[in-house]
Amino acid sequence: MSFLTYLINGLSLGSIYAIIALGYTMVYGIAKMLNFAHGDFIMVGCYIIFSVSAALSGNSVVGIIVAIVLCTLLGVTTEFVAYRPLRGAASPLAVLITAIGVSYLLENIALLIYGADIKSFSSVIKWEGVSFAGGQLKIQGVTIVTILVSVVILIALQLFINKTKQGQAMLAASEDKGAAALMGINVNRTIALTFAIGSALAAVAGALLCSAYPSLSPYTGAMPGIKAFVAAVLGGIGSIPGAMIGGLVLGIVEILSKTYISSQLSDAIVFGILVVVLLVKPTGILGKVVQEKV
Amino acid sequence: MAEPILEVKDLSVYYGVIQALKGISFHVDKGEIVALIGANGAGKTTTLHSLSGLLKAETGEIKYKGVELTKTPSHKIVSLGMAQVPEGRRVFAEMTVLQNLKMGAYTRSDKAEMEATLQDIYKRFPRLEERKNQLAGTLSGGEQQMLAMGRALMSHPDLILMDEPSMGLSPIFVNEIFNIIQDVNKDGVTVLLVEQNARKALSIANRAYVLETGSISKEGDAKDLLNDEAIRKAYLGE
Numbered sequence: 001m002s003f004l005t006y007l008i009n010g011l012s013l014g015s016i017y018a019i020i021a022l023g024y025t026m027v028y029g030i031a032k033m034l035n036f037a038h039g040d041f042i043m044v045g046c047y048i049i050f051s052v053s054a055a056l057s058g059n060s061v062v063g064i065i066v067a068i069v070l071c072t073l074l075g076v077t078t079e080f081v082a083y084r085p086l087r088g089a090a091s092p093l094a095v096l097i098t099a100i101g102v103s104y105l106l107e108n109i110a111l112l113i114y115g116a117d118i119k120s121f122s123s124v125i126k127w128e129g130v131s132f133a134g135g136q137l138k139i140q141g142v143t144i145v146t147i148l149v150s151v152v153i154l155i156a157l158q159l160f161i162n163k164t165k166q167g168q169a170m171l172a173a174s175e176d177k178g179a180a181a182l183m184g185i186n187v188n189r190t191i192a193l194t195f196a197i198g199s200a201l202a203a204v205a206g207a208l209l210c211s212a213y214p215s216l217s218p219y220t221g222a223m224p225g226i227k228a229f230v231a232a233v234l235g236g237i238g239s240i241p242g243a244m245i246g247g248l249v250l251g252i253v254e255i256l257s258k259t260y261i262s263s264q265l266s267d268a269i270v271f272g273i274l275v276v277v278l279l280v281k282p283t284g285i286l287g288k289v290v291q292e293k294v
Numbered sequence: 295m296a297e298p299i300l301e302v303k304d305l306s307v308y309y310g311v312i313q314a315l316k317g318i319s320f321h322v323d324k325g326e327i328v329a330l331i332g333a334n335g336a337g338k339t340t341t342l343h344s345l346s347g348l349l350k351a352e353t354g355e356i357k358y359k360g361v362e363l364t365k366t367p368s369h370k371i372v373s374l375g376m377a378q379v380p381e382g383r384r385v386f387a388e389m390t391v392l393q394n395l396k397m398g399a400y401t402r403s404d405k406a407e408m409e410a411t412l413q414d415i416y417k418r419f420p421r422l423e424e425r426k427n428q429l430a431g432t433l434s435g436g437e438q439q440m441l442a443m444g445r446a447l448m449s450h451p452d453l454i455l456m457d458e459p460s461m462g463l464s465p466i467f468v469n470e471i472f473n474i475i476q477d478v479n480k481d482g483v484t485v486l487l488v489e490q491n492a493r494k495a496l497s498i499a500n501r502a503y504v505l506e507t508g509s510i511s512k513e514g515d516a517k518d519l520l521n522d523e524a525i526r527k528a529y530l531g532e
Contacts, residue, residue, distance in 0.1 A: 165400065172386050172397050178348055179384040184372040184401035184449070 004137060006259050007252065012143040012212065014251020015150035019205040020228030021235070021243035022157065023198030029238040030174040030194045031087070033095045037078065037102035039225015041199050045071045045206030046216050047110060050121055060124040060207075067203040075199025076192050078102055084188065103222075110218035123211035146208045153201065154244050161240070170194060174238070227254075230274050236287025245285055249273075296323035299453050299484050300345070300376075305354035307337075307344050314340040316508040317354065322453065327475070327485040329495040329516060331529060332505035338488040339381050341505070342455050345486075346378045347371050358453070373401040377451035381458045381488075383442040387431030391422055394430050394441055398448030408448070415444040418474065436467035443474065453484045460491045472498055492529035496520045504529075 020042065027035050045067040052063035082102055086095040127141030161167035173180040173190045181187055202221075209224060210216055227250060235246025250270055258266040277284065300322040307315040315337050322328045332338050343349040345356060347368030356363040358376055366374075377398075386394050395415065399408050416423035419440045425433065430441055439459055446454055456475065460468040468491070476498050479485050489495035496502055499516040504525065512519065519525050 168389070168393060168397060169400065171389060171393075175386045175388055176384050179380060179386065180397075181348065181368040182346055182372065182378050182380060183397045183445070184369050185397075186367075186369045 006255050008139055008143060010252035010255035011248060012146045013255055014248035015146045016205050016209050017224065017228045017231045017250050018244045018247025019150050019153060019201050020224060021231040021247045022240060023201045024229055025232040025237055025240060025243040026194050027198050030170060031191050033083065034099065036099040037106060038198065038202060039221040040103050040106040041071050041074060041202035041221065042206040042209060042224060043110060043218060043221030044074060044106060045203035046121060046210045046220055047114060049124065049207055050119060050216055064124060064207050067207065068200050071199045071203035072196045075195040079192055079195040107218045114218065116217065119216040121210040121214040121216045123214060124207050125211050142211045146212065149204065149208065157240060166193065227270065230271065234274055234277055234284055236284030239286045242284055242286035298322065299324045299359060300486065301357040303355045305344060305356065306352045307340050307349055308352050314508055318510050320503050320510060322484060322486050324484055326501060327479050327487060327499045329499035329502040330486065330488045330505055331492040331495055331502055336505040337508045338505055339457055342378060342457050342488055345455060372449050375452040377446035377449045378455040379442045379446045379457060379459060381461065383438040385430040385438050385441050387429065389430055390427050391430055391441055392426040394445050395448050398445035401449060411448055411450055415447055418477065419444050436463050439463060439471055447478065451483060453486065454478065455486045457488045458490060460489060460494060468494065
């Protein structure tokens with residue numbers, strides 16, 4: 001029974017990684033850049049929920065909405081101010097280094113406003129959860145909500161990309177920006193939209209992450225951000241279902257190895273798996289080798 | 295006197311410090327097929343890319359239906375009625391044939407008329423209808439060329455720019471593609487055709503320009519150029 005509990009907890013943590021990884025992978029798919037500040041958008045979202053909830057005496061729903069809106073704006077602004085001017089720069093490293101800079105900037109702004117001490121985040125999900133088999137199997141409310149939210153997000157994203165004109169434009173622009181422009185697609189606006197979606201998802205992930213692990217500091221987003229990046233690469237960077245699978249695998253492996261092997265070694269195991277997968281299949285689980293017909 | 299749909303005057307384009315186009319001027323009249331021929335690296339694709347805004351012109355002007363294009367972003371040009379079939383087709387390989395065609399109509403919002411255009415394209419390219427749910431990347435080179443043409447036609451253009459449509463195709467497909475270009479033109483679409491296959495291009499064009507290292511070295515009636523001694527030597531391999 002306890003194995004099942006751990007598995008479900010792993011699934012829940014994996015869902016959070018997956019939601020973050022979706023942002024990484026969508027932005028990479030279209031802008032061909034790794035937004036290393038993505039993890040810090042999560043932290044920003046958490047602080048916004050924290051502050052708004054405190055101001056409204058514990059009303060976290062408003063906090064979540066404000067966090068989603070502000071994170072979306074943050075993502076679009078960052079893209080416009082920091083990344084867009086470097087698109088087409090001589091070296092792709094320029095934008096990567098800028099992203100690392102944005103990451104430090106956000107962490108230090110948080111440090112300036114909130115200080116280094118860890119804030120206790122009160123869960124946005126008040127539901128206790130359910131128990132089965134006479135209390136032997138307990139599933140927390142936040143665990144169930146996290147899994148459900150990630151499923152809803154995945155379905156919504158797939159519908160958006162496959163059924164809407166904007167979604168199709170995103171797909172086209174991620175394949176060939178020049179050809180997309182010839183179709184009349186405004187590529188810059190499409191990239192901005194991708195950043196908006198990714199950043200909104202980061203805010204959602206932040207709310208879920210801090211509800212499950214309620215300690216908030218300026219570095220809260222850093223490690224989950226890196227792990228979500230690993231999840232995106234594991235699943236095949238650029239692939240939306242890949243990000244989902246990568247996230248779930250990572251979450252389950254992390255929880256199970258923490259439980260059964262060693263809590264100190266669990267991160268090493270997680271990154272070890274990445275190395276092995278990349279050795280065997282460099283494009284990731286669902287990544288495709290792009291073949292061009294001439 | 296025929297009415298020019300496209301007028302290019304003194305167009306210069308640079309790649310860094312290299313001048314790819316050295317002040318070329320040409321025009322395309324409504325209803326014509328105009329061929330732009332020349333060797334590899336003469337500046338043919340550069341010309342088309344500057345027309346569609348993918349490359350910025352250094353000096354000169356491009357007037358399409360009287361509208362100045364040199365300052366117009368490329369994504370706004372297609373809705374003015376000018377579409378391009380790019381070199382190497384550049385279909386969206388991970389999307390289906392139908393999704394590719396719909397991308398061609400991205401700027402249109404008239405649902406019913408779009409459906410009518412789609413049916414027209416299926417009539418012109420029955421193969422595309424047969425394979426409408428197949429990923430574009432799985433099509434053969436000739437089929438991809440048809441898809442790229444169909445995709446451009448989905449925007450309902452008045453002028454279509456075709457960049458090397460015969461490149462890498464088998465002779466049967468080349469003939470088919472050139473027949474389709476003539477059909478499309480008969481239906482009222484003006485064509486600017488860039489080709490290395492000079493013989494084929496001149497045989498269907500009304501007029502032609504010869505591009506040589508960034509300048510236009512010759513122009514005239516396609517029939518005359520086809521019989522021109524120097525052209526026959528340089529471009530027709532005789």
